[in-house]
Amino acid sequence: MIQVGIFTGYFPYGLEETARKIRELGFNTVQLDVSFKDMDLSIDQITSDKCKKIRDTFRNYNLPVSCISGYTNLVHPDPAKRKKNLDYLKQIIRFANELGSPYVISESGTFDPDSDWVHHPKNKTEAGYQECRKVIQELVDYAREHGVTFLVETYVNNVIGSIEETLRLFADINDSHLGLLMDPTNYFEEHNIDQMDETLNQIFNALSDRIKISHAKDVKRAAAAHGVQMADIDASEAHALRGVGAIDLPAPGLGSLNYDLYLKRLSRNYPNIPIIIEHLEESDVPRAKQFLDGKLLANGC
Numbered sequence: 001m002i003q004v005g006i007f008t009g010y011f012p013y014g015l016e017e018t019a020r021k022i023r024e025l026g027f028n029t030v031q032l033d034v035s036f037k038d039m040d041l042s043i044d045q046i047t048s049d050k051c052k053k054i055r056d057t058f059r060n061y062n063l064p065v066s067c068i069s070g071y072t073n074l075v076h077p078d079p080a081k082r083k084k085n086l087d088y089l090k091q092i093i094r095f096a097n098e099l100g101s102p103y104v105i106s107e108s109g110t111f112d113p114d115s116d117w118v119h120h121p122k123n124k125t126e127a128g129y130q131e132c133r134k135v136i137q138e139l140v141d142y143a144r145e146h147g148v149t150f151l152v153e154t155y156v157n158n159v160i161g162s163i164e165e166t167l168r169l170f171a172d173i174n175d176s177h178l179g180l181l182m183d184p185t186n187y188f189e190e191h192n193i194d195q196m197d198e199t200l201n202q203i204f205n206a207l208s209d210r211i212k213i214s215h216a217k218d219v220k221r222a223a224a225a226h227g228v229q230m231a232d233i234d235a236s237e238a239h240a241l242r243g244v245g246a247i248d249l250p251a252p253g254l255g256s257l258n259y260d261l262y263l264k265r266l267s268r269n270y271p272n273i274p275i276i277i278e279h280l281e282e283s284d285v286p287r288a289k290q291f292l293d294g295k296l297l298a299n300g301c
Contacts (some may be wrong), residue, residue, distance in 0.1 A: 002267055002301045003274045004216075004292055005066055009033030010282055012234040015054060019061040025285055029066045030058060031213070031276040032099060033236065034092060043088045048098055055100035065100030066274035067151065067181075067213045068092055071238045073109035073116045074135045075128070075159060089139065096148045103212055104143065105151040105181045108132050108160040116237065117228050117244050119157045129168075132159040137173055144177040151212055153181040156189050157244060163187065163206045170210055180210035184262055185219035185255075190246040193221050196258050204265040214266055216292055217279035218255030222248045233281045242279065251280035253291035260299055267301040 008030050011018040015036040022030060032054070034041050039050060058065055070092040072085040089106060096104050111128060112120040122128040136152065143150040154166045170178065184203050192199045222243060229242040243249045252259070266273065277288050295301075 001272065002263070002270075002296055003029050003066070003272060004277070004289065004296070005029035005031060005274050006277045006285065006289075007031045007033055007069065007239065009035060009069065009235050009239050010233075010278075010280065010285065012037060012282075014038035015057050019057050019063055023061040023063055025289060027063065027289070029274045029276075030063050031067050031069060031105075031274075032058070032065045032101070033069045033239075034099065035236070043084075043091050046091050046095055048095065051095045051098035055098060058100065066276070067101050067103035067105055068096055068099055069238070070104040070106045070150075071236070072106055074106060074139075075109040075111055075132050077111050077113050086135070086139075090142055093139070093143050093148050093150065094146055096146065102148050103151050103179070104148055105153055105213070107153045107155045108136065108158045110158050115228055117155075117157055117241055123157070123159045123161065128159055129165070133169060133172055136169065136178070140173055140175050140178045144175070149177050149179045149212065151179045151181040153183060153186065153215075155186045156247075163203060166210075167206055179212040180207055181213050181215065182207070182211040182266065183215035183217070185215075185217055185249060185257055188219045188247060190221070193219070193247065193256075196256060197261055200258060200261050200265065208265070208269055211266075211270060211273070214270070214273055214275045216252045216275050216277045216288075218250045218252050218257050220248050220250065220255035222246050231281060239278065249279055251284055252277060252288045259292075259295045263295055263299050263301045267299070271301070 070089045076082040093104050110120050111122040112118050139150050225246050228244050230240040
C-alpha cells in the first residue's frame with residue numbers, strides 16, 4: 001500500500017517536538033526539511049553527528065525519512081547566489097545517507113532574478129536548457145560519488161517544466177543517480193487545466209518509469225490571474241507557495257486534481273511508494289490526511 005507522509009517543514013518546532021507531533025497525527029514517513037528551531041543547520045554547521053541525531057530521532061518515532069528536501073534555484077542568474085545555492089545543495093547530498101535517505105530533491109529553477117517561481121524567457125531557450133543540464137549533470141555526478149540519487153521535480157515555470165523537457169533531461173543524462181519526483185499538479189497551466197484526465201495520463205505514460213517519490217497537493221484554475229501567491233506561515237518559501245498566474249496550488253482535496261486517477265496510475269507501478277502531503281498549514285494537516293487516506297482506501301491503494 002502507498003505510504004502517506006508529510007514534509008517536516010510544516011511543523012516549526014525543535015527536532016523532538018516535530019517528530020512527536022507528526023507521529024501523533026498518524027504518519028509513517030516524512031520528507032525531511034533540514035531545518036529545526038533548536039539546531040543550527042546552516043551550510044557550514046551541518047555535521048555527521050547532527051545528521052545522525054536527526055535520522056535516529058525520526059526512526060525512534062517510527063517515521064523513516066523517505067527523502068530529503070534540497071530545494072533551491074539551480075540556475076539563479078547571479079553567479080554568487082547560484083554558487084551559494086549549489087554549495088548548500090551539495091552539503092545536503094553529501095550527508096543524505098546519514099540523514100536517512102539516498103533521495104535528495106530540487107526543482108530545476110528559473111533565470112528570473114527575483115523569484116524562484118515565475119517564468120523567465122531564457123528558461124525556454126536552448127542556451128537556458130544547456131546551462132541547466134550542465135548544472136544537473138554536475139549534481140548527478142556529485143550524487144553518484146556519495147551513493148545518492150538526485151530527484152528533479154518538474155515545475156511549469158522552471159527550465160524543466162513540461163513532459164517533453166523532463167524526457168529530454170533524462171535522455172541527455174542517462175544515469176541511475178537521476179530520478180523523478182512525481183507531482184502531477186506541477187505540469188498544469190492555463191492551456192491544459194481543463195484537460196485533467198488526458199494530461200494526467202500523458203504524464204504517467206511518458207514518465208512513469210522514472211518515479212521515486214510522489215507528492216500530494218492540489219491544482220485548480222484561479223478565480224483571476226495573479227502574481228506569486230504566498231501563504232503567511234512559518235516555513236520556507238517553497239512551502240508557502242500557493243499559486244502563480246492563472247493556477248492555484250492549494251492543499252490536497254481543495255482543488256480539481258482527479259485524485260482517483262492519480263492514485264490508480266501511481267500505484268500501478270509503485271504500490272508501496274511514499275506520497276508526501278504539502279501546500280498547507282499545520283492546522284489543516286488532519287483534514288488533508290483524512291482526505292488522502294480516504295482516497296487511498298476507496299481506490300485500494
